[in-house]
Amino acid sequence: MDRNFARALALVLKSEGLWVDNPADPGGATMKGVTLTNFRRYVKADATKADLRKITDAQVATVYRRFYWDATAGAQLPSGVDYAVFGFAVNSGPGRAAKYLQAVVGIKQDGRIGPATIAAVKAKPAGVVIDALCDNRLGFLKRLPTWKTFGKGWSDRVKSVRAEALKLSALPDTPPPVTVEVKVPVDKPVVPEKVEQKVKEKSGFLSWLTGLFGSGAIGLGWLAGMDWQAVLAGGVVLLVLLLVLLLFRSQIVSAVRQIKAEVAE
Known part of the structure; x- marks a missing residue:
């Protein structure tokens, strides 16, 4: 799978090393596994x-x-099989890797991995394909005349590719979704200036009524020490205050409702 390329490349580069220019190596001079021929073909002629x-x-x-x-x-290609084929191709060429894969899945070995090859690969368990391909790859390397020189390193490399490919094949094809919690700042509600002004106006009116009742209470305390005529006069004052309260009750309720409505806008 294409999402495995970066990981597959990193695994291959662990085995390739840096600069190598061994006359006994048929690949010639290489840097991180890249031959001079391929460098000229794809990068700089x-x-x-x-x-x-x-x-x-x-x-x-x-x-x-x-x-x-x-x-x-x-x-x-399925996960794991992609890396096993990729590793084989890096060592022995993409054409040979493709033919060996086709031999494993039992179709014509033309060296081109197309729809038929991919369908045949997917029809088999990935682990079976990986093991068979690595076995055949190792068999091919052992038949090379340079096996005595490079055999130990090649054998270790195929062993590593097999192990990593099997690990990849065990992973789900679709990665689990990533959930990210995003905190959105919420500003504290601000009371509009016009509403605040009206609240002050209504508050001033209510304060006036409260002060009026306070004055009445003081007056009643003063009247408590007077004769019955004075007490009668005080009662009249109290009655007047109650009438004022009843008259302005509807205005008070309306003012409170208006303030609530304006704040809610």
Whole structure:
């Protein structure tokens, strides 16, 4: 699968190392596994060995994707199988890796991984395909005349590819969704200026009524020490205050309702 390319490349590069120019190696000079021939093909046509030694990570990824991953249909193969084929292609060429994969799944070995090959691969358990491909790959390497020189390293490499490919095959094809909690700041409600002004006006009116009742209460306390005529006069004052309260009751209720409505807007 295409999402496995970065991981597959990182695994391959662990085995490739850095600069290698061993006359006994049929691949010739390589830097991070990239041959001078492929570097010239995909990056710089007139490159020298000195240019190859300065290859960038982006250039490395370009060569591996175009010459190995895309050439073996890595994006369409099941997880694990993609890496096993990719690793084989890097060591022995994409054409040979494709033919060996086709041999494992029992179809015509034309060296091109197309719809028929992909369907045949998906019809088999990924672990079975990986094991068979790695076994056949190791058998091919053992038949090479340079096995005595490089056999130990090749054997360890195939063993590592098999183990990592089987791990990849056990992962779900679709990664679990990622849930991200986003906190949205909420501003404290601000009372509009016009509403605040009206609240003050209504509050002033209510304060006036409260002060009026307070004055009446003081007056009653003063009248308590007077004769019955004075007490009668005080009663009249109290009655007047109660009448004022009843008259303005509807206005008070209306004012409170109006304030609530304006705040809610």
